[in-house]
Amino acid sequence: MIDKEEIEDLTQAHEEDFILNVGPQHPSTHGVLRLKIKLQGETVTHIEPHLGYIHRSIEKMCEASSYRNFIYLTSRMDYLSAHMNNQACAMVVEKGLQLEIPKRAKVIRILMSELTRLASHQLWWACTGLDLGATTPFFVGFRDREVILDIFDETCGSRLTMDYNVPGGIMFDIHPNFQKNVHAFLKGFKKNLPEYHQLLTGNVIFQNRTKGVGYLSPEDTISFGCSGPTARGSGVSCDIRKWQPYDGYEDVQFNEVLETAGDCYARYLVRMREMEESVKIIEQLIDNIPEGDFQAKTKAVLKLPKGEFYSRVETARGELGVYLVSDGTSKPYRMKFRSPNFSNLSALREIAVGGKIGDLVANMAMLDLVIPDIDR
Amino acid sequence: MKFLIEYIGTIFKSLGSLWNGMRLTLYYFFHPKEIHTQQYPDNRDTLTLGERFRGEVVMPHDENNEHKCTGCTSCELACPNGTIKILYKNVVDETTGKKKKAIDEFVYHLGMCTFCNLCIIACPTDAIKMSHDFEHSTFDRKSLTKILNKPGSKLMKGVE
Numbered sequence: 047m048i049d050k051e052e053i054e055d056l057t058q059a060h061e062e063d064f065i066l067n068v069g070p071q072h073p074s075t076h077g078v079l080r081l082k083i084k085l086q087g088e089t090v091t092h093i094e095p096h097l098g099y100i101h102r103s104i105e106k107m108c109e110a111s112s113y114r115n116f117i118y119l120t121s122r123m124d125y126l127s128a129h130m131n132n133q134a135c136a137m138v139v140e141k142g143l144q145l146e147i148p149k150r151a152k153v154i155r156i157l158m159s160e161l162t163r164l165a166s167h168q169l170w171w172a173c174t175g176l177d178l179g180a181t182t183p184f185f186v187g188f189r190d191r192e193v194i195l196d197i198f199d200e201t202c203g204s205r206l207t208m209d210y211n212v213p214g215g216i217m218f219d220i221h222p223n224f225q226k227n228v229h230a231f232l233k234g235f236k237k238n239l240p241e242y243h244q245l246l247t248g249n250v251i252f253q254n255r256t257k258g259v260g261y262l263s264p265e266d267t268i269s270f271g272c273s274g275p276t277a278r279g280s281g282v283s284c285d286i287r288k289w290q291p292y293d294g295y296e297d298v299q300f301n302e303v304l305e306t307a308g309d310c311y312a313r314y315l316v317r318m319r320e321m322e323e324s325v326k327i328i329e330q331l332i333d334n335i336p337e338g339d340f341q342a343k344t345k346a347v348l349k350l351p352k353g354e355f356y357s358r359v360e361t362a363r364g365e366l367g368v369y370l371v372s373d374g375t376s377k378p379y380r381m382k383f384r385s386p387n388f389s390n391l392s393a394l395r396e397i398a399v400g401g402k403i404g405d406l407v408a409n410m411a412m413l414d415l416v417i418p419d420i421d422r
Numbered sequence: 423m424k425f426l427i428e429y430i431g432t433i434f435k436s437l438g439s440l441w442n443g444m445r446l447t448l449y450y451f452f453h454p455k456e457i458h459t460q461q462y463p464d465n466r467d468t469l470t471l472g473e474r475f476r477g478e479v480v481m482p483h484d485e486n487n488e489h490k491c492t493g494c495t496s497c498e499l500a501c502p503n504g505t506i507k508i509l510y511k512n513v514v515d516e517t518t519g520k521k522k523k524a525i526d527e528f529v530y531h532l533g534m535c536t537f538c539n540l541c542i543i544a545c546p547t548d549a550i551k552m553s554h555d556f557e558h559s560t561f562d563r564k565s566l567t568k569i570l571n572k573p574g575s576k577l578m579k580g581v582e
């Protein structure tokens with residue numbers, strides 16, 4: 047399917063230029079992203095991402111559902127950070143209702159968030175290995191992720207789109223085995239993490255393919271609005287958990303991971319060290335879950351007062367912002383999601399142009415894109 | 423000369439790191455007990471799922487073919503995407519002899535369900551629950567539209 051604009055593009059291309067389509071069904075794009083790439087020899091001279099292959103108009107669907115229901119649509123945006131997406135939406139409704147949620151719910155939310163972050167980073171690590179030609183990491187990464195998913199399965203009822211947040215807290219109390227299983231997971235994971243470094247971080251081939259590849263300057267990071275590990279790999283401090291703590295992140299001790307090199311390897315290291323920080327957070331909280339209610343009392347039909355509400359969380363990929371305009375009825379008047387992947391993708395041109403086509407895969411892998419979050 | 427030493431050094435370093443990774447692979451090759459893979463579907467009989475696992479919405483009936491659904495439509499209203507539709511009929515109450523409404527068909531479109539659990543939470547009488555059946559694939563789309571109350575079933579006594 048070639049549209050008019052594209053034909054113009056193609057005719058304008060230089061004789062030596064080579065136009066290449068990557069996607070929408072290319073395995074290294076991790077979804078239905080299509081990149082139109084202009085090549086001169088092996089060097090990438092232009093990249094144009096084309097979106098819209100998985101657009102489901104989630105924002106519009108949210109406007110047609112009530113304040114209890116729209117939360118569950120957002121699990122399908124960044125499905126690897128489903129819990130954080132739900133949390134952001136629940137938080138924006140709580141902000142509108144001026145509802146203080148119980149301490150226990152907050153702690154469980156953080157625990158689940160960090161477990162989701164771990165699972166997401168493990169999946170990213172596994173796929174990065176596969177993208178760059180190593181098959182074993184794929185299985186090793188999934189091995190540990192499986193343990194987390196089993197924990198989710200037991201407590202929340204499902205493995206990926208957990209749908210555990212409700213306005214006012216969480217849906218049910220944790221499963222009696224939750225703490226025991228998390229301890230078992232932490233023990234296993236801490237033993238396995240050196241294995242990750244042994245397999246990939248220390249590998250010379252991997253280092254050669256990522257070190258010095260895909261430089262992103264701090265200025266570009268800010269001007270493109272990148273967030274999450276992509277920005278922190280360039281030395282831009284942007285962790286929402288530190289800058290605008292929510293749901294009790296202010297009470298836990300952890301470091302914001304920063305690397306200054308700005309290349310693929312730096313982004314890789316940020317994610318690897320973030321896993322360690324997540325483990326730290328979970329260790330602090332798992333034995334200190336306060337007693338009490340896990341859900342604040344809410345009315346059956348929620349109505350937000352007139353006005354605008356905004357909440358932001360740090361998902362595994364960066365900052366997710368939820369902007370809600372209410373007209374006083376039981377449905378949102380307007381919803382807008384500021385998704386981290388969209389901004390991170392826009393920096394791809396900066397990262398990959400001038401580099402070789404072979405490095406594009408490494409660049410894409412280190413951006414850790416989830417395409418349904420870009421398209422929504 | 424210096425270049426040559428560096429070059430050969432890199433080769434050895436690469437081989438070393440390659441061996442590092444391969445050692446782990448070989449370790450798992452010779453320790454199959456530590457592998458986590460499950461042999462689905464061969465292990466169907468021993469498969470354990472969490473008790474809260476969301477497979478599909480079902481309506482449990484007791485031995486007298488009675489269910490607990492009063493037809494209050496709380497679940498229908500709670501569902502984010504219109505998966506549930508409740509159709510009514512008029513029945514005559516046995517004790518008082520008055521006409522009253524009861525559910526005729528509890529229609530559940532499995533294909534539209536997002537397994538969010540909201541209907542289960544909304545139900546005041548615990549008439550529906552999530553089953554552990556997760557193998558939903560079918561050749562005919564029509565079979566995804568299910569009627570949850572069994573034919574001829576009645577409301578359980580004492581449930582309002």
Ligand code: SF4
Binds near residue numbers: 479500506534542
């Ligand atoms: S689980 Fe969710 S989507 Fe499915 S029927 Fe219940 S409320 Fe509707």
Ligand code: SF4
Binds near residue numbers: 494545548549
């Ligand atoms: S299943 Fe429960 S909530 Fe739904 S109509 Fe029946 S009684 Fe009401």
